[in-house]
Amino acid sequence: MAKGTPSIVVACDGSDHSLHAAKMAAELAKSAGQPLKLLAVFPGTKLERLVVSGVWPSDIEEEAKSYGRKIFDAARQAVSGAADPVEEVLLKGDPAKEIIEYLENNPGTHLFLGRRGHSLVRSLTLGSISEKVVRHATGPVTVVSE
Numbered sequence: 316m317a318k319g320t321p322s323i324v325v326a327c328d329g330s331d332h333s334l335h336a337a338k339m340a341a342e343l344a345k346s347a348g349q350p351l352k353l354l355a356v357f358p359g360t361k362l363e364r365l366v367v368s369g370v371w372p373s374d375i376e377e378e379a380k381s382y383g384r385k386i387f388d389a390a391r392q393a394v395s396g397a398a399d400p401v402e403e404v405l406l407k408g409d410p411a412k413e414i415i416e417y418l419e420n421n422p423g424t425h426l427f428l429g430r431r432g433h434s435l436v437r438s439l440t441l442g443s444i445s446e447k448v449v450r451h452a453t454g455p456v457t458v459v460s461e
Contacts, residue, residue: 319423324352324404325396326414332429334393336459338411340427341397349400349425354417355386357412379407406431411447418453430460438443 327333337353352388357379383405391400398439406413418424428445445458 321347321423321425322350322352322421322429323347323425324354324417324421326426326428327353327355327386328410328429329389330429330431332431332459332461334389334429335461336427336429336457337390337393337457339457340382341394342384343425343427344398345383351398353387353390353400353401353403354414355383355390356406356413356428357382357407359407359408359411363375379405387432401408411444411451414444414448415451415453416458418448424455425455425457427457427459430458 323340323344325337325338338443343349343350365447383403387400387403404417406417414426414428418426426448427446430445449456449458454457
């Protein structure tokens with residue numbers, strides 16, 4: 316694997332699990348002296364519903380930005396006092412696929428994510444997104460449970 320700029324990235328979806336992961340990521344970023352980045356994915360399922368219902372592309376973009384702002388504001392509040400995020404990354408599509416692709420394109424990234432988030436299907440083991448990310452990640456991943 317190619318070496319990249321070390322950074323700590325937390326995948327956020329606004330759930331309690333992701334906010335807990337954000338706190339842990341911020342603590343590690345502070346102690347390791349690495350930048351903290353926030354990552355959110357506007358789910359493809361929401362995108363598809365908006366397209367099918369006839370929403371204009373400009374309105375879809377505003378919906379995605381609003382989603383990201385809400386998620387990032389919650390994450391910033393959760394990490395307040397521990398570390399200041401240096402970047403907010405908002406992607407669109409299938410969350411697991413987008414996160415895995417982000418890791419491939421950003422070597423040196425240590426990803427933090429919650430064990431469960433806002434998934435339609437709840438399971439007793441890892442959530443479907445975190446399970447896919449762990450199986451296919453190209454770098455270190457820390458799955459945080461409450």
